Amino acid sequence: MSILIKNIKQLVQVHDYNVMIVKGEDMKTLPVLENAYLYIEHDTIIEYGDMEYCHGIEAETIIDATGKIVLPAWCDSHTHIVYAGNRTSEFVDRINGLSYEDIANRGGGILNSAKLLQDTSEDDLYEQSINRLEELIRMGTCAFEIKTGYGLTVDAELKMLRVIKRIKQESLAKITPTLLAAHAIPAEYKDKKEDYIKLITDELIPEASKLNISHYIDVFCEKGYFDLNDTEAILKAAAEYNMKPKIHVNQFNILGGVGLGTKYDALSVDHLEELDDNDIKALKKSETIPVALPGCSYFLSIPYTPARKIIDAGLPLAIATDYNPGSAPSGNMNFIVSAACVKLKMTPEEAINAATINGAYAMGISNMYGSITRGKKANLIITKPLSDYSEIPYAFGHNPIEQVIINGQLKDIKNPEENFRI
Numbered sequence: 001m002s003i004l005i006k007n008i009k010q011l012v013q014v015h016d017y018n019v020m021i022v023k024g025e026d027m028k029t030l031p032v033l034e035n036a037y038l039y040i041e042h043d044t045i046i047e048y049g050d051m052e053y054c055h056g057i058e059a060e061t062i063i064d065a066t067g068k069i070v071l072p073a074w075c076d077s078h079t080h081i082v083y084a085g086n087r088t089s090e091f092v093d094r095i096n097g098l099s100y101e102d103i104a105n106r107g108g109g110i111l112n113s114a115k116l117l118q119d120t121s122e123d124d125l126y127e128q129s130i131n132r133l134e135e136l137i138r139m140g141t142c143a144f145e146i147k148t149g150y151g152l153t154v155d156a157e158l159k160m161l162r163v164i165k166r167i168k169q170e171s172l173a174k175i176t177p178t179l180l181a182a183h184a185i186p187a188e189y190k191d192k193k194e195d196y197i198k199l200i201t202d203e204l205i206p207e208a209s210k211l212n213i214s215h216y217i218d219v220f221c222e223k224g225y226f227d228l229n230d231t232e233a234i235l236k237a238a239a240e241y242n243m244k245p246k247i248h249v250n251q252f253n254i255l256g257g258v259g260l261g262t263k264y265d266a267l268s269v270d271h272l273e274e275l276d277d278n279d280i281k282a283l284k285k286s287e288t289i290p291v292a293l294p295g296c297s298y299f300l301s302i303p304y305t306p307a308r309k310i311i312d313a314g315l316p317l318a319i320a321t322d323y324n325p326g327s328a329p330s331g332n333m334n335f336i337v338s339a340a341c342v343k344l345k346m347t348p349e350e351a352i353n354a355a356t357i358n359g360a361y362a363m364g365i366s367n368m369y370g371s372i373t374r375g376k377k378a379n380l381i382i383t384k385p386l387s388d389y390s391e392i393p394y395a396f397g398h399n400p401i402e403q404v405i406i407n408g409q410l411k412d413i414k415n416p417e418e419n420f421r422i
């Protein structure tokens with residue numbers, strides 16, 4: 001299998017040397033090659049350059065990308081794509097005035113999703129989830145982090161992990177699984193939270209590690225969910241099984257989760273709608289990447305992550321969808337890139353860096369994904385004819401994509417019969 005893409009108007013995010021992360025001021029730079037070609041063999045980017053030097057290259061498939069833009073496929077480092085059903089009724093409750101917290105206190109929210117998931121068969125859960133994932137590949141995302149967290153029992157959390165494993169094995173997309181048993185406190189543990197934490201640390205983490213699916217641990221570190229001590233107990237137990245933290249912190253309140261995350265060498269700390277100077281200081285001393293989730297802020301009408309404060313402090317930033325049935329029921333990264341520009345005041349260059357190379361870093365895969373670099377995986381977006389890459393965030397809500405190359409395979413995203421499985 002070989003593909004040659006010719007006459008590319010803009011080849012975006014080109015790095016001759018492998019970059020792993022882009023930080024601070026450097027996020028304003030997005031390397032672009034105008035009038036370029038790109039050559040792929042099997043699943044790998046082999047060569048690219050100015051059209052002037054595109055002589056004598058033969059390929060089984062030749063694509064004329066006149067007027068079009070080619071960029072690395074989106075890397076969505078924070079999703080909860082494996083869930084059952086949806087929560088449209090709570091959406092209407094919120095419009096009518098109830099808060100996310102009110103709904104959770106009534107037994108809705110995450111507990112509602114957990115009940116539904118526990119009653120759904122593994123096959124049904126797999127089908128629902130992979131259908132969602134395939135809809136998102138059509139929108140240009142080819143690498144996904146997927147969390148558990150709607151099981152909330154040992155059995156149901158392991159069921160979720162097995163579903164994620166099956167997606168990882170059967171989909172062409174790159175999947176990074178994360179164990180998020182500490183997503184909410186199950187109703188039966190309402191007055192004995194310590195017992196649920198013990199269940200996670202003493203049973204679930206060891207059982208999960210036997211399956212060897214997830215190398216990341218997540219905790220919803222938030223008032224009314226898991227406090228700093230709870231979070232630390234879980235991170236400590238997970239560390240014994242070499243599971244690195246990728247944690248939910250500072251969505252509604254600052255509890256000190258950022259400092260705790262960096263102390264345990266977290267790969268990422270996600271949400272950060274609330275953020276103080278201590279958090280910035282902790283991040284500056286770490287290898288941990290902050291992740292903003294503007295789709296969640298949009299849907300819940302809560303503050304947006306102060307991206308300017310983060311980037312202007314010299315830090316890196318990734319953006320992700322947080323795709324989940326309660327607080328962000330959309331996995332459209334094109335919208336997230338737009339929301340990052342409009343609401344987080346990021347430039348298109350910063351937003352695209354945040355959604356590609358930095359998203360890959362936040363999954364621990366930026367050595368092979370997230371930029372146009374020789375030797376990296378061929379996961380690419382080919383847009384419709386556009387005036388410039390900044391038209392992607394500008395024309396919000398539009399679909400800028402015409403074709404996707406995933407794992408080196410060219411896919412017609414408009415064909416409903418198109419197959420994205422191995």
Ligand SMILES: [Zn+2]
Nearest residue numbers: 078080248322
């Ligand atoms: Zn989340």
